[in-house]
Amino acid sequence: MRGRATNYVTDLIIRNIGQLITMDGAEGPRVGPSMRELGLVEGGAVASGNGRVLAVGTESEVLASVDTGPDTVVIDAGDRVVTPGLVDPHTHAVFAATREGEFAMRIEGRSYEEIAEAGGGIRSSVRSLRRATADLLRENGRGTVDLMLEHGTTTVEIKSGYGLSLESELKMLRVISELADTHVVDIVPTFLGAHEFPDEWRDDREGYVDHLIDDMIPAVAAEELARFCDVFCEEGVFTVEQSRRVLTAARAHGMEPKLHADELHSFGAAELAAELGAASADHLVRVSDEGMAALAASGVVAVLLPGTTLSLGGAAFAPARRLIDAGVPVALATDCNPGSSMTESMQIILALASMVLRMTPEEALVAATVNAAAALRAENVVGSLAPGRQCDLVIWEVDDYRAIPYHYGVNLAAAVVKRGSVVVSRGSLAA
């Protein structure tokens, strides 16, 4: 039982929890065998006050440690499973238009690279975003984040990167910032001006890198629009040296580095993430043994995106088992974007993690909560249920946590609590 010595009036109690997964006990992300430790309490309860966890443990311990008032809401979880709210640490959830036409082309056998050559891919999202009004982007983004919340995600990272000009990147980041200010979900903004080379700079790539460093990064920093800066470091996109320059400049302006790393080719991007002490290295389908060792040594979180590989029809998935065995902290994300992973649900990602990446249900849940929070440097705030942490949790429509990755393709989130308030309730919640 973890609680405070004195009694505090609580505004929410969740009781009669069959399996309460706290993820408590870890400092920072979990690695190796500790990725199977859930902090499981049977017959548990959680008490919240002012949006934060006041007490968590067995029901009798929690009820003894907090005072209830006339306004205290008591929810009976019906012997079901409760986990921390899911954290989605890699998305491109603000965009102007979906791309199902391109999806159909891909199904007929055109490759990602071929579609990009034909003017599709990221550049088609850039064209539609530049034309879109901020109102449209905000509307679309709000709908996407609403769906994420309904599926149990309570914290989400959203990247820019469909503007690729000073004006359009600022438009996109301001929309993300407005969503962050108004949506109940915690939204973490990332600047991804180095997502691709825009058409007008394709013949002067070094010129675009200079423009990113000299103009865009300082402008983003001046308005405090991004917590992280990300670069698509990949053959045909940004080189390791260009990525290093962009991320070093961003860090000097207060944005921490992240990388789209070794997705399509083994490119030395994981090694660069380790060198820079990045918050995360994401994708890693083609990570080298050296890259894996460098990530393990530096503690950089590997964010795996199996929905993207599935959606692109790839046969090779990120080597999750080898990453875990090498001691790399592994996290999961949707990569929600209109081109290569059109899902808002971390639940399908949990299923893919177990079925395809061969992560155990325990490892998948750790990767989608505490380790995903660490990929956003937020593991002391969200991703676990311990006194003082934000009271974000999901009541699942299952009585065994292993059913979460097992029973796939339906929404298993019965209720979602954000900062101590029930914000989604789909099932019957008895008082």
Ligand SMILES: [Zn+2]
């Ligand atoms: Zn991405």
